[in-house]
Amino acid sequence: MELKSKILIAEETLVIQLKQKDHQAKAFEILVNTYKERLYWHIRRIVLNHDDADDVLQNTFIKVFRNIDSFKGDSKLYSWMYRIATNESLSFLKSKSHKLKINNEKLMTKAVEDLRADVYFEGDEIQHKLQMAIATLPEKQKLIFNMKYFQEMKYEEISEILDTTVGGLKASYHLASKKIEAFLKEN
């Protein structure tokens, strides 16, 4: 059997176990162990700062646990979790900008500026500039760029998570790369 179909079956078994009271705890631990790192990096690239990413990651897993009964299996478990992580990150940023009474764009510019003093960011000038460029992108282009460029995900996978056609994704990625290129040239 191919590894891919084995993984699918393993995921299905895990979902079944997550829905059963007796196996829930163990299955949840496996789920967290399997996905904590990749979900963390996905979230971190959206919210940028470690403490925020930590909050959002925990909320994501709690949402997954509480809503596992509503997971119908129409998509892959991991796409479903990525979708939850994405929505959690975006609503986290939204409520943060509400609290600070600034718009999302300003919030992101501030977050990138804060990276300079962040002990958990050791990027050099070029990496910081790249983050500045990414911060100028519209929300969806930013998500697509991060998933494609840093996470090297396939368009088909991103399409399932963001519910967008592959064609649309390719166009957005193309636009995003052009904007980043232009930003880096100008600055």
Next chain:
Amino acid sequence: MDKLNKNNSFKVPEGYFDTLSNDLMKKIAKEDISTPLNEGFKVPEGYFENINSKILGQLENTSVEPKVIPLKSYKKHYYTAASIAAVILLFLSVQFNSVKTPSYSDLANSDIEHYFEFNDLELSSYDLAEILPIHDLDLNDILESRLDNDNIIDYLDSHIDDFEELNMHNDD
């Protein structure tokens, strides 16, 4: 499962199937984790080792306990509620002909905008995309800068090697 095992002389190590999903999930966890190599982001030491207990702790703290609702305490409110309802009904029946119920068109656009601005509807852009009618929308309604035919032609011109290949017909 027993059906599959009828007359089966093959054996598997004890507990094989119990640990199989765990092993596989470990394999997925290791498989191409896109840890940023050149991005500069770092995590505190031991963060990923400790996150499990943190999440489990949070889950316990936020566990949804069914609330016990005392039924009796509501009883006294029923009379109050009933009398208020009766007064409202009476008032409405008297005023029925003269009161004009506000309709959607009476709302000022600014009020609607204000509502969306200050009420957290928790709608993501994907939710919005689902309820927005596509047919009445023009591409230029959602773009920040206007997209004219000239821009499109310029774009195609600079990105496509053979412009003629597009078979465009210009009727002008």
